[in-house]
Amino acid sequence: MSLLVVGTVAFDQIETPYGKTGKILGGAATYVALAASLLTSDIRMSAVVGGDFPEEYLELFAKRKIDISGIKIVENEQSFFWSGRYHDNMNLRETLTTELNVLAGFNPVLPESYRDSKYVMLGNLTPSIQRAVIGQMKTRPKFICMDTMNFWMDTAWEDLLSVVAMTDMLTVNEEEARQLSGEHSLVLAARKIQAMGPEYVIIKRGEYGALLFCQEQMFHAPAMPLEQVADPTGAGDSFAGGLMGYLAETDNLSFDNIKNGVIFGAALASFSVEEFGTGKLLDITKQDVADRVSDFVRLVRFAI
Amino acid sequence: MSLLVVGTVAFDQIETPYGKTGKILGGAATYVALAASLLTSDIRMSAVVGGDFPEEYLELFAKRKIDISGIKIVENEQSFFWSGRYHDNMNLRETLTTELNVLAGFNPVLPESYRDSKYVMLGNLTPSIQRAVIGQMKTRPKFICMDTMNFWMDTAWEDLLSVVAMTDMLTVNEEEARQLSGEHSLVLAARKIQAMGPEYVIIKRGEYGALLFCQEQMFHAPAMPLEQVADPTGAGDSFAGGLMGYLAETDNLSFDNIKNGVIFGAALASFSVEEFGTGKLLDITKQDVADRVSDFVRLVRFAI
Numbered sequence: 001m002s003l004l005v006v007g008t009v010a011f012d013q014i015e016t017p018y019g020k021t022g023k024i025l026g027g028a029a030t031y032v033a034l035a036a037s038l039l040t041s042d043i044r045m046s047a048v049v050g051g052d053f054p055e056e057y058l059e060l061f062a063k064r065k066i067d068i069s070g071i072k073i074v075e076n077e078q079s080f081f082w083s084g085r086y087h088d089n090m091n092l093r094e095t096l097t098t099e100l101n102v103l104a105g106f107n108p109v110l111p112e113s114y115r116d117s118k119y120v121m122l123g124n125l126t127p128s129i130q131r132a133v134i135g136q137m138k139t140r141p142k143f144i145c146m147d148t149m150n151f152w153m154d155t156a157w158e159d160l161l162s163v164v165a166m167t168d169m170l171t172v173n174e175e176e177a178r179q180l181s182g183e184h185s186l187v188l189a190a191r192k193i194q195a196m197g198p199e200y201v202i203i204k205r206g207e208y209g210a211l212l213f214c215q216e217q218m219f220h221a222p223a224m225p226l227e228q229v230a231d232p233t234g235a236g237d238s239f240a241g242g243l244m245g246y247l248a249e250t251d252n253l254s255f256d257n258i259k260n261g262v263i264f265g266a267a268l269a270s271f272s273v274e275e276f277g278t279g280k281l282l283d284i285t286k287q288d289v290a291d292r293v294s295d296f297v298r299l300v301r302f303a304i
Numbered sequence: 305m306s307l308l309v310v311g312t313v314a315f316d317q318i319e320t321p322y323g324k325t326g327k328i329l330g331g332a333a334t335y336v337a338l339a340a341s342l343l344t345s346d347i348r349m350s351a352v353v354g355g356d357f358p359e360e361y362l363e364l365f366a367k368r369k370i371d372i373s374g375i376k377i378v379e380n381e382q383s384f385f386w387s388g389r390y391h392d393n394m395n396l397r398e399t400l401t402t403e404l405n406v407l408a409g410f411n412p413v414l415p416e417s418y419r420d421s422k423y424v425m426l427g428n429l430t431p432s433i434q435r436a437v438i439g440q441m442k443t444r445p446k447f448i449c450m451d452t453m454n455f456w457m458d459t460a461w462e463d464l465l466s467v468v469a470m471t472d473m474l475t476v477n478e479e480e481a482r483q484l485s486g487e488h489s490l491v492l493a494a495r496k497i498q499a500m501g502p503e504y505v506i507i508k509r510g511e512y513g514a515l516l517f518c519q520e521q522m523f524h525a526p527a528m529p530l531e532q533v534a535d536p537t538g539a540g541d542s543f544a545g546g547l548m549g550y551l552a553e554t555d556n557l558s559f560d561n562i563k564n565g566v567i568f569g570a571a572l573a574s575f576s577v578e579e580f581g582t583g584k585l586l587d588i589t590k591q592d593v594a595d596r597v598s599d600f601v602r603l604v605r606f607a608i
Contacts, residue, residue, distance in 0.1 A: 225489075260608050303563075304567060
């Protein structure tokens with residue numbers, strides 16, 4: 001099934017205890033689409049970049065058969081740029097620079113061919129933009145997943161709630177789940193967020209994995225313990241890409257299948273962090289993903 | 305099979321966002337033995353208490369058929385006392401008071417009837433005391449598990465290493481694993497600790513569960529997401545008690561069975577934190593444990 005990915009396509013500059021990059025390919029939609037492309041084929045991206053965005057980066061998407069006709073290039077502007085630094089524990093990051101540039105005027109107009117997409121991944125963006133994207137769909141998509149962050153809870157509360165109510169799944173981290181719900185317990189937080197609209201809530205816990213909530217059911221996916229985490233940037237978006245790629249490919253929205261999707265998401269996230277930027281996602285094959293999923297099976301399976 | 309539990313039996317006074325206790329029953333050996341008693345029957349405790357220790361607390365152990373002939377009562381001294389405070393996130397605790405009292409002179413002499421114990425759980429104690437206990441066993445126990453903490457890494461490094469080398473399993477938290485190994489990656493840390501002696505290394509991650517390492521194999525057990533955590537005190541010891549109780553009962557040291565033990569440990573820990581002190585451990589039945597283990601199965605199982 002078709003998967004529409006809306007979000008940032010950008011330049012990142014990253015510093016971790018293991019090294020420092022120059023300006024490299026980044027952005028939520030980038031990670032989502034590249035991760036999903038290892039699992040499904042009909043992927044459509046909506047984003048905006050400046051005239052400074054290298055043709056070779058766009059070709060990376062095309063090589064993965066990702067439809068980029070919805071990536072608008074604004075010639076006389078600069079692409080969105082983010083730079084950040086991770087310290088020893090890699091769980092906290094410090095933003096050094098955020099230059100919105102072309103993103104400031106981002107007002108996505110979906111190509112006609114995108115408007116029948118069955119699966120939609122709304123990467124972290126201004127809630128009103130996320131809502132505008134939903135409004136352009138010809139019919140209600142089969143499944144809408146939305147990512148967001150605390151910044152929008154602080155600055156666009158009402159808009160945020162109105163979009164959350166339109167989605168089937170929300171992905172947030174622990175702190176965001178607590179802020180959105182006002183509950184410390186993640187169980188209670190997820191229940192309150194479900195009452196805001198989405199049937200599914202995913203709480204992302206970085207190196208500790210992710211929790212999926214649906215009605216009274218819970219599912220826990222671990223993160224893969226790794227010998228080295230080079231760069232956590234994009235882990236959450238790679239997770240969403242793996243999950244949504246799996247769902248679009250299997251087109252099965254049972255709780256059991258969504259659990260499988262969460263494992264595929266965790267697998268893609270585990271690859272993403274092993275190298276800087278999108279390096280690893282661009283390097284791996286479908287077989288690598290299948291092998292990593294088998295590692296996850298071994299990691300959690302027991303016989304009681 | 306017999307299970308020897310060595311460690312503190314003490315008074316705790318605990319403050320969390322959900323309340324504050326007076327002096328209540330605490331101590332590592334207390335939590336280990338009570339948790340284990342829900343899974344196996346031949347449990348022997350070695351500890352020391354002061355003359356102020358209430359008879360009714362000792363009766364709690366006896367009621368669970370735990371052998372307390374190895375708990376020495378020093379009439380003219382006070383029992384070990386610890387008080388601490390947990391803040392909102394419950395992951396960090398602040399020690400308010402530590403009064404060693406009778407523990408300062410603790411030099412356990414195992415009753416003759418304890419010296420053939422097959423399974424041994426060495427709760428967190430001065431490493432030289434842990435070593436002295438092993439030295440009193442008639443034959444080498446079938447399985448020795450040891451818990452320790454960063455304090456001994458700072459103050460008794462050589463002693464600590466000498467005991468670690470004598471054990472089959474070490475349980476530490478993430479920070480302790482990193483300090484002991486000098487490695488940030490838990491995978492590399494576990495590998496280095498295994499090279500120090502123990503075949504099995506367990507890294508406890510509180511509300512994020514636990515990782516079991518054996519040679520090149522890894523196993524992840526989640527913590528159960530709960531509506532409310534009243535008091536995290538004793539969670540790690542309840543985990544160890546559930547694990548060692550399960551191993552002593554099943555007497556099977558295959559990796560598959562130890563994985564099951566880790567799940568039982570996680571189940572006992574999840575109960576322990578739901579009420580202050582040992583309240584919940586004293587309240588539950590074997591059936592409750594079986595039901596909670598089923599909850600764990602549901603929490604992690606997927607069909608790939």
